[in-house]
Amino acid sequence: METKEGIKFDIERERHKLHKIKQRYRDFNHPKVLRQSIVLDELINQYNRVLRENKPIA
Template sequence: MGNEETLQQRLENNRQRLYDLQAKYGLGHMDVLRQSMVLDELINQYHRMYYTKLKKPIA
């Protein structure tokens, strides 16, 4: 679970950073777009980890 908790914390930190950048610069600023892509990749990692767990056999 440590890996999942670390990823969740990274997601939250990057989400907050995106929010802060958007508030400072607006939606179209390059820094906001870059941070959005970073957050998207973390979300993709989280989904891959989650769905990999679902596909593992129980027995």
């Protein structure tokens, strides 16, 4: 399992890739933009799962 910091780094890297791909294709519905968006979404979901698992139970 990755650390929170590692996942945050991956999120920023993939967010940057998404921005570059969107600039290149100028269309949010382009298949490459959508694929990269899914990659980013999965990382964000992974990060949120890690946060939930480490959260103390009140």
